[in-house]
Amino acid sequence: MIQYPSTDIRTLAITAPSSGVDKELHPLLEQTISRQQENGFEVKIGKTAWTQENAKSAPAKERAHELMEMLNDSTVDAIIPPWGGELLIEILEYLDFSNISPKWILGYSDTSLLLLTITLNTGIATAHGTNIIDLRGPEKDETTAKWIDVLTTEKGGEVIQESSAFHQKSWDHQNPSPMVFHLTEETEWKTVSGKPLKFEGRLLGGCIDVIHHLAGTPYGDVKSFREKHIPGESVVWYLENCEMSVADLKRSLTQMKYAGWFDNCAGILFGRSAANHPTEGYTAEKMYMDFEAESGIPLIYDVDCGHMPPQITFVNGALAEVEVKEGKGRVTQKFI
Structure with missing residues (x-):
């Protein structure tokens, strides 16, 4: 049996179990925090989201500890890392899979290692999709915007998603569109x-x-x-x-x-x-x-x-x- 987290999503938490955000890119993180607040969400942000050194946001034990705190914080409804990275695998040995409260975790890239591991070891559903940095734009394309519809689908319900009309060929971080992507x-x-x-x-x-x-x-x-x-x-x-x-x-x-x-x-x-x-x-x-x-x-x-x-x-x-x-x-x- 699969455990599906609550669909009542009011508070988002941002932690960096893989890579955090370099100081020069902090404006991107600040933009996405403001955007989610404008969208009606409360936002909690961990220390690891603001730091990055040696290909990771912090030492493995610190990343794991902050993630576990957010997983077991009853005021947090969903966790969305800023983005992926390189060395999330280091934290797995420090996670207590027997003490994880079901709640949504959303992301991709290196974050997908965490998502799959949690589902395999607990039976709790996790969501592979956008990261929160890419939700900073004033507009959202139809495909990306479905993330909230998916996470608020009740147990026993269903959600349909269609293929996109257009996709992005390459990143151009210096010239983001209103929906971030080109x-x-x-x-x-x-x-x-x-x-x-x-x-x-x-x-x-x-x-x-x-x-x-x-x-x-x-x-x-x-x-x-x-x-x-x-x-x-x-x-x-x-x-x-x-x-x-x-x-x-x-x-x-x-x-x-x-x-x-x-x-x-x-x-x-x-x-x-x-x-x-x-x-x-x-x-x-x-x-x-x-x-x-x-x-x-x-x-x-x-x-x-x-x-x-x-x-x-x-x-x-x-x-x-x-x-x-x-x-x-x-x-x-x-x-x-």
Whole structure:
């Protein structure tokens, strides 16, 4: 059984379990705090959000302590880190998974390591989507704006999200648009066969660069999670590549396969990626074709997930029906 956090979201907390915000970028954090207050939220902010040194906001124990405090603060309804980073994995050994109160955590990139770990080790649903720095603009695109609709969907309810019309090719932090992103490229969800595709299962996933490191550790026991929380049900994995070459991506997928993560898998979603650099002519498209043939698992790629915004909000543990037809996608999530 999956535990879904409360949908009464009034107070947001910002902590940095991975990277904090350098001093010269504090105006971005101040903007997003003000924006959320304008949107009617109360905002609590931890010390780690304001600091960054040696590729992390603070030593691992400090990051873990602040996160645990916010997780168990009854006045906090949702936790959204400023962004991802590099070394979130360091804090896992200092988290008390037996003492985590169900509440929403939202984010992506390195934050997805935390999201997946919490869901696997507690059965508490977590949300993969926008980070809070990207919510600082006066406007929001339709895809990003759905984050609050997803997090306020009642247990037993469902929420539908459509693929975006346009997405961002590259970041231009010096010239943000009113919605922060520059959505200039037409979005097209794709399948290996080029034909329509539809599948259903419990969602699990994140940034493959970091989550594949959980395989074979106590924090990435997918088999035990499935037996305890979703016995007999299939899984839909959503994955996105931040920095890997195609060969590195294939190695990581193969490692996950060897670890049993893709057992009883109904389908895999791959997010758009500005990485996916070919290895000796081996492209991402060829790799997707190979992996689908080898595993027998249907694939959809170039979906709205990851480092080329905007992003659909995927809830780890939710039952999802995913379909694509003529380049357009739809994700229906049921909180059961």
